[in-house]
Amino acid sequence: MPSCSKCSQPAVTHIRYSGTHLCRDHFLRFFEKRAKMAVHDQGKLPKGTIAVALSGGKDSVSVLHFLHGLTAHRPDVDLVAISVDEGIDGYRDSALDICKELTDQLNVPWHVVTVKELGGYTIDEFSERDGGRAPCSPCGVFRRMGMNQLARELGCSAIATGHNLDDTAQTILMNVLKGDSDRLARLAPHNVNQPVEGLVPRLLPFRTIPEKEVLLYALLQGLPLHHEAECPYAEKAQRFMLRDMLLELEGRTPGTRHSLLRFHDRVKPLLLEEMGVADVRQCPNCGEPTSSDRCKACDWKA
Numbered sequence: 001m002p003s004c005s006k007c008s009q010p011a012v013t014h015i016r017y018s019g020t021h022l023c024r025d026h027f028l029r030f031f032e033k034r035a036k037m038a039v040h041d042q043g044k045l046p047k048g049t050i051a052v053a054l055s056g057g058k059d060s061v062s063v064l065h066f067l068h069g070l071t072a073h074r075p076d077v078d079l080v081a082i083s084v085d086e087g088i089d090g091y092r093d094s095a096l097d098i099c100k101e102l103t104d105q106l107n108v109p110w111h112v113v114t115v116k117e118l119g120g121y122t123i124d125e126f127s128e129r130d131g132g133r134a135p136c137s138p139c140g141v142f143r144r145m146g147m148n149q150l151a152r153e154l155g156c157s158a159i160a161t162g163h164n165l166d167d168t169a170q171t172i173l174m175n176v177l178k179g180d181s182d183r184l185a186r187l188a189p190h191n192v193n194q195p196v197e198g199l200v201p202r203l204l205p206f207r208t209i210p211e212k213e214v215l216l217y218a219l220l221q222g223l224p225l226h227h228e229a230e231c232p233y234a235e236k237a238q239r240f241m242l243r244d245m246l247l248e249l250e251g252r253t254p255g256t257r258h259s260l261l262r263f264h265d266r267v268k269p270l271l272l273e274e275m276g277v278a279d280v281r282q283c284p285n286c287g288e289p290t291s292s293d294r295c296k297a298c299d300w301k302a
């Protein structure tokens, strides 16, 4: 590896889309600068308690570590970690051990809710009920619901998640392909200063940072992280097909993921203006916010 483009130290990485080689210190500075800028662009860190969605993977342990450092001198901000245990045999348990280890290390309170408590079935059971199909729809629905409920009960002003550039670009593309302009308009990040009734706004500090760089950050910081293979349902999930597609496109045309993000940033305000945010109402069944007559979680429970 050649030396750093900014100093004489050996480089630890090559940032292809900017054409620079960076040493450990310059990489960490470059990484945190973009994460701070994303927080700033999303309305700055709100006062009070911020929930950090923690799964034990590289993204979530990194975002907890980053925010722990960022709030160390902010007596007006507290962190709390929240996790949803989906009930996926052989996959989630070891990840929860990592969550325990890191929250103990950082002295951050940690709360867990299970999909079984929320929806009456584990994600494995939802898959069985659905003829063995990938249970990603109920998984996403109950994860969002669990995070929102926990954060609301804990009085949190925002939920920070570790979503990186690759995740964000995949979600945008997935909703474009489904033609779901409603979801596109409501996708996180939200402006933490303009919350929607019943919905705790999402903060995505790493949304402009590629997945590979988040992994490097976690490794360079020596964070405990879940190395298990992917979720056993990942192979069947559309998201993972899009991940491979996007990586191929990125290989041919570096900057593709950033372009998708910029596209969404420009289109989102236009969609919101056209649809309005006011039609979020309470589900008559469970009281959770929804844009339809009944929320998706209640549909799955039925």
Ligand code: Q46
Binding pocket: 086, 123, 134, 135, 136, 137, 139, 140, 231, 232, 233, 234, 237
């Ligand atoms: S955890 Fe859940 Fe993912 Fe597994 S069941 Fe699908 S959505 S693949 S990110």
Ligand code: ZN
Binding pocket: 004, 005, 006, 007, 008, 009, 022, 023, 024, 025, 026
């Ligand atoms: Zn350097």
Ligand code: ZN
Binding pocket: 283, 284, 285, 286, 287, 288, 294, 295, 296, 297, 298
């Ligand atoms: Zn409901």
